[in-house]
Amino acid sequence: MDLDLSVESVARTKFVSNLVETSCLVLWIADYLETLPLEISVMWTSSANKFSLVKSLFYSLRYLPFAFFALGLALEDELVDERVREFSTGYGRTPVEFAAFLELQATIDSILPPNGRHCRFGRSQPIPGLEAYSCGFIRSVQGNLLSIAWGIVAANEILMMSMTLLFVFKKHNNYRNRILEVFYRNGTLYIMAIVGNILTAVIAPRFVYLLTSWQATLHAVFSTRMVLQIREAANGTTSAVDQETAQTHIGALEDVLDGFSTRFPIVHFIRWHPHLYTSHAMDLESSIRADIARTELVAKLVETSCLSLWIVDYLETLPLEISIMWTSGTRKFSLVKCLFYTLRYVPLGFFALSFGLENNIIDEQSCRRRDGIRAVLTVAIVVLAEALLFVRVYAVGGRSKCLKYSLIGYFVVSLGIVFGLLIWHILSLTFTVPRPGREIYSCALIQSGRGNLVSIAWGIIAANEILMMAMTFFFVFMKHINRRNRILEVFYRNGTFYIIAIVGNILMAAISPNHLYLLSSYQATLHAIFSTRMVLQIREVVHDPLKVIHETSHVGPLEFAPLSLLSRSAGFSSEEDGCLMQQRRDVE
Known part of the structure; x- marks a missing residue:
């Protein structure tokens, strides 16, 4: 295995993941600031302040991404390998990088045997002074499983959208309903993100998690926007038919949200802020270079x-x-x-x-x-x-x-x-x-x-x-x-x-x-x-x-x-x- 194709490629993959995670955080902050006035007027000061399942799901999806990004940042500080190695040399290209190469080679050989029957995925081990290459995604043996999972989610989305169209048309005989516009605008973006995840898992397994953060962020953003827009319509800003439809959806929104908002993937935490701090065994020059890189x-x-x-x-x-x-x-x-x-x-x-x-x-x-x-x-x-x-x-x-x-x-x-x-x-x-x-x-x-x-x-x-x-x-x-x-x-x-x-x-x-x-x-x-x-x-x-x-x-x-x-x-x-x-x- 070539050094540039192992160490540098892992570092590059992780770096791209960091950029994606940062852009997701900015997207969530921008959406939160944009919709906060509507949330205050519709959710905080509305007459119906009683607790409901819809409100519980809304507030969970509204503020859970903040904990998602904060926890991902906090976990980055705990990337410490039990087998800490002492490097007494400087941060030159030959000794330390070659050691990193050997570490990655050993990791791949240990967790990814030739037959690949007893493993699912592997990550590079943290190495003191080379945290840029640590916990980088190496390989996914069963990447098709993620495609199947996202395919099921996409099928649920399409089914819920079709049922919504059927019920609203049957009740009002009108396809151009504003409530339908809310559901289908958000649902279309859902499906686009899910299809992107499926294609990424099939075509580029190394970048399998890149669109997962976008998927989680978009689910939270568009689910909460859907609730706010429906409640805004229910408060009297649309026609009488739309108001009646909105009131109906407010009362029965729990069933619809089961297909739209309850699959928030919080089990995956991308390390979006890699630390490049040096170990005590590294010299002053290494520390300076690591600080510059950071x-x-x-x-x-x-x-x-x-x-x-x-x-x-x-x-x-x-x-x-x-x-x-x-x-x-x-x-x-x-x-x-x-x-x-x-x-x-x-x-x-x-x-x-x-x-x-x-x-x-x-x-x-x-x-x-x-x-x-x-x-x-x-x-x-x-x-x-x-x-x-x-x-x-x-x-x-x-x-x-x-x-x-x-x-x-x-x-x-x-x-x-x-x-x-x-x-x-x-x-x-x-x-x-x-x-x-x-x-x-x-x-x-x-x-x-x-x-x-x-x-x-x-x-x-x-x-x-x-x-x-x-x-x-x-x-x-x-x-x-x-x-x-x-x-x-x-x-x-x-x-x-x-x-x-x-x-x-x-x-x-x-x-x-x-x-x-x-x-x-x-x-x-x-x-x-x-x-x-x-x-x-x-x-x-x-x-x-x-x-x-x-x-x-x-x-x-x-x-x-x-x-x-x-x-x-x-x-x-x-x-x-x-x-x-x-x-x-x-x-x-």
């Missing part, structure tokens, strides 16, 4: 989670983008639209370029070039988001020439200083030198000579955010004399998240320079997400003031009402009635 690994996990967060947000807001930006009556080109589409899709290029540069690292200059491009793209996304915010302030401020040139001058000066500070900082960085076969330890940040420069740069951006929020509040208050304006709510909700992320970067640069870029990726992602969401939400408020009526009242007979009534119902005061059209022009 820092680089965490940075890659953070970047993967940012990509997952961006994908979740994009899929969540795509219907709103289509209805407001693509099919709206005003299709003319504008600066706001240009900034919106750039911020909307440039993060995809950012992640693609960042991951692509990993394969072209040959020396320290390549490391500096990679991190330089990352830093420039990060600041570019932040600058575009800042520009969008400056344009909004100019729009609500009356579009005067004095305000226009003042904002442009301040924008150029402040962001020019930010770029200069970051370039100065990048030139002071020191990286590890890449070596063939040791890429996991390559291109990691060793020393940051001027980490305080990054704190100053993010401090300037935070000051810009606070200033723009204050100016927005002042202009809207002076123009509309209304502190509870819905436009202000959009500005201040997004601006608060901006400032929290920026302060996190400042603290990270001051306290731990070696983890300097951990929150920078989140910073760029959050700027892109909240800036584009701000545009969509403002256009939604201005172009569709009746939306608030639909969200807070029952569907009634068709009536015509004066503009003042619609404005007050949509969150605008009577003083704003004459400014509704002006606000529409402002958001364009």
Whole structure:
């Protein structure tokens, strides 16, 4: 057995599993934050607070994933082999890696005999100083058993969906029922995930557990969403037929959930955060290299989670983008639209370029070039988001020439200083030198000579955010004399998240320079997400003031009402009635 095909392949398999597990955690957090307001309004403050099986299953599925990920992290600390070996040599390529190779070879020979009759699967044993290769999945002899298990689960899903369709159609003679939409939208995604698991178990047994974490997360996410959406429909936000159907499902949901929500696979724990701590027998150089590897690994996990967060947000807001930006009556080109589409899709290029540069690292200059491009793209996304915010302030401020040139001058000066500070900082960085076969330890940040420069740069951006929020509040208050304006709510909700992320970067640069870029990726992602969401939400408020009526009242007979009534119902005061059209022009 070749060394690279044994040790490195096991490490690579485990590393991919870690990335998948991290993305699942980010997906669960994003879904929880997105649906928490609906949970509070439907489950916490509803009139029916009595205990039921549905509520018990809901809360279990809602919060069990948190324990799932926390326990997986905790178990990682207990990966200790009883046969601890003493390694007195350094962390060179020949002695220790050859010992690791012999350990893996012995493990495979012991648990996977040639006939393969008395074994089911094997994992590499933990080795001091080589925990990156520890507990990695080696081989699955009976991988078809997992395919059969997931096939049974998929059959249950299809059976439950078919029975739901039959019962609802028999009762209401209507296939286009909103309750059916909830069941079939979630059920379709269930089946897609299950089929992915089946194909993985058959085609690539080594990656048999990659989609299992996604399966568990999706079951928890869509099962709880199904309950929330059905209860929302039952509370009077749909037609009378849908309300009756929803009330029926609320009373008999226990039987349906048996086929949808009770197979949460908690028996498998992927080691999603491998520790690379060294043993007492290793020398100082080995400890330093292990610490560098751990820092680089965490940075890659953070970047993967940012990509997952961006994908979740994009899929969540795509219907709103289509209805407001693509099919709206005003299709003319504008600066706001240009900034919106750039911020909307440039993060995809950012992640693609960042991951692509990993394969072209040959020396320290390549490391500096990679991190330089990352830093420039990060600041570019932040600058575009800042520009969008400056344009909004100019729009609500009356579009005067004095305000226009003042904002442009301040924008150029402040962001020019930010770029200069970051370039100065990048030139002071020191990286590890890449070596063939040791890429996991390559291109990691060793020393940051001027980490305080990054704190100053993010401090300037935070000051810009606070200033723009204050100016927005002042202009809207002076123009509309209304502190509870819905436009202000959009500005201040997004601006608060901006400032929290920026302060996190400042603290990270001051306290731990070696983890300097951990929150920078989140910073760029959050700027892109909240800036584009701000545009969509403002256009939604201005172009569709009746939306608030639909969200807070029952569907009634068709009536015509004066503009003042619609404005007050949509969150605008009577003083704003004459400014509704002006606000529409402002958001364009």
